[in-house]
Amino acid sequence: MRALNDPNVILRSTRLVDAFVELARIDTQSDEKSPAWPSTPGQRTGLEAVRRKLTERGLADAAIDKNGYLFATLPGNRKGAPVIGLIAHIDTSPDYSGKDVSPVAHANYQGETLALKNGVTISPEESPWLTQCVGDTILTADGTTLLGADDKAGVAEILAALEYLHANPDLPRPTVRVAITPDEEIGRGAEKFDVERFGAHCAYTLDGGFSGEVNGETFSADSAAVAIAGVAVHPGTAKGKLVNAIRWAAAFVESLPPDESPEKTEGRQGFYHPTRISGNASEAKVSLILRDFELGKLTARGDAIRRLAEELRRREPRLGVTVEITETYRNMAYWLKDRPEVMDRLVEAVKLVGIEPRVEPIRGGTDGSGLTAKGLPTPNIFTGGVNYHGPQEWISTRVMAQAVCVTLNLIQLWAEK
Ligand SMILES: [Zn+2]
Structure with a gap:
């Protein structure tokens, strides 16, 4: 050689x-x-x-x-x-x-x-x-x-x-x-x-x-989509009836661990990163990417998203919340x-x-x-x-x-x- x-x-x-x-x-x-x-x-x-x-x-x-x-x-x-x-x-x-x-x-x-x-x-x-x-x-x-x-x-x-x-x-x-x-x-x-x-x-x-x-x-990567269904009612007669999906989508984002974000992590630390939020009072969707180097920790992040979604439903039983996690790369x-x-x-x-x-x-x-x-x-x-x-x-x-x-x-x- x-x-x-x-x-x-x-x-x-x-x-x-x-x-x-x-x-x-x-x-x-x-x-x-x-x-x-x-x-x-x-x-x-x-x-x-x-x-x-x-x-x-x-x-x-x-x-x-x-x-x-x-x-x-x-x-x-x-x-x-x-x-x-x-x-x-x-x-x-x-x-x-x-x-x-x-x-x-x-x-x-x-x-x-x-x-x-x-x-x-x-x-x-x-x-x-x-x-x-x-x-x-x-x-x-x-x-x-x-x-x-x-x-x-x-x-x-x-x-x-x-x-x-x-x-x-x-x-x-x-x-x-x-x-x-x-x-x-x-x-x-x-x-x-x-x-x-x-x-x-x-x-x-x-x-x-x-x-x-x-x-x-490289990272192991998944994406998560959290779909939130509220109850839409005319705001003039909404008292006690309206369940605003936008407010609950915001509450969901607020419940993510604040220190486990791209802006607060480096090296081998993983994160949750909300990338998109869309919707109206009757339905809203939060898209996130999940990243970690260890597959076990990535799976745990998906589980945490499901738990946070469950917690929303516990706080407001009239909400519909579904979570979909999709593999991106490993x-x-x-x-x-x-x-x-x-x-x-x-x-x-x-x-x-x-x-x-x-x-x-x-x-x-x-x-x-x-x-x-x-x-x-x-x-x-x-x-x-x-x-x-x-x-x-x-x-x-x-x-x-x-x-x-x-x-x-x-x-x-x-x-x-
Ligand atoms: Zn390149």
């Missing part, structure tokens, strides 16, 4: 940054209100651009299926090595504009506050990782859009790794399967992913944060613990670059959560991006190249199995 640890080698010998900038300019924002696959036509334009690049890099079978999943294969050169997958998503967040993205390169960064259009600034005080990037080239948007490093950095890093392998065919490698997925930001990325057709032993998403971060653990750690080599090799690949791995739980889900639950173990690798989903998003090209080194080391480690 020939471990890669010099990001400059990648920056000199691949079109990593050019490919990223080209993809960043394509508007691939996803749209949760759209029922289409992919949810927006711009994603197909982005996928088509990636498909051409994959073909150039020797992945002759690159093709986009009807749902907007781009799959491709780089045949291996080590008989018997397990097939490994690399995955990134083409869409950008609906939270902020991704139209007419104009990437700006801040060369030889010296620790200053970066000033963009519209008074947008990115300072080392607010974004401390910047202090580790002195001398780097920092890429940002121009202040009017997000950058889309989430996750076009991941896409460009996969392309650069493939470009390097194409130019160095003697480097030991298993067969590598590549997937570029649509609609990750609206939670649909794993939904129509054909795990069987992908045919990998395990896979890695490149969809993480700053240098060194790897993730083998902590990938449940499956990864049975396949420890999947994370172990990732950690080893990071160390070979000379970086201390930070194994962190994600307070959210990834495409990998859904894929792992579907039988494809898929932890997550850093891409270098910081301040996702807004105009302050930035990425260092050196850290991008480190992610490519990690990917190339990982591929070689799997070739040795």
Whole structure:
């Protein structure tokens, strides 16, 4: 094995940054209100651009299926090595504009506050990782859009790794399967992913944060819908008869444990989060998301919602209250613990670059959560991006190249199995 640890080698010998900038300019924002696959036509334009690049890099079978999943294969050169997958998503967040993205390169960064259009600034005080990037080239948007490093950095890093392998065919490698997925930001990325057709032993998403971060653990997530039926009566003659569903919906929200909310928790703590309340005097509905790292604790949160609903009915027997709890995704750690080599090799690949791995739980889900639950173990690798989903998003090209080194080391480690 020939471990890669010099990001400059990648920056000199691949079109990593050019490919990223080209993809960043394509508007691939996803749209949760759209029922289409992919949810927006711009994603197909982005996928088509990636498909051409994959073909150039020797992945002759690159093709986009009807749902907007781009799959491709780089045949291996080590008989018997397990097939490994690399995955990134083409869409950008609906939270902020991704139209007419104009990437700006801040060369030889010296620790200053970066000033963009519209008074947008990115300072080392607010974004401390910047202090580790002195001398780097920092890429940002121009202040009017997000950058889309989430996750076009991941896409460009996969392309650069493939470009390097194409130019160095003697480097030991298993067969590598590549997937570029649509609609990750609206939670649909794993939904129509054909795990069987992908045919990998395990896979890695490149969809993480700053240098060194790897993730083998995500939240387990459920959603809860609490439907409250009151008794509607004309307010002029309502005395003793009206049971106002709006007031009881408010009482329900008020009864949630105040300290177990997203705004008061961090690290491995879970929460209840009311996301929507709607209705009128006769009926109201409260939607919540429930999050925890332990499945037992998540189940307990669902039970607590049912108890609080029961308590409403005890206080006002004329109310109708029903609770529906739906599974959203599960902590990938449940499956990864049975396949420890999947994370172990990732950690080893990071160390070979000379970086201390930070194994962190994600307070959210990834495409990998859904894929792992579907039988494809898929932890997550850093891409270098910081301040996702807004105009302050930035990425260092050196850290991008480190992610490519990690990917190339990982591929070689799997070739040795
Ligand atoms: Zn992402």
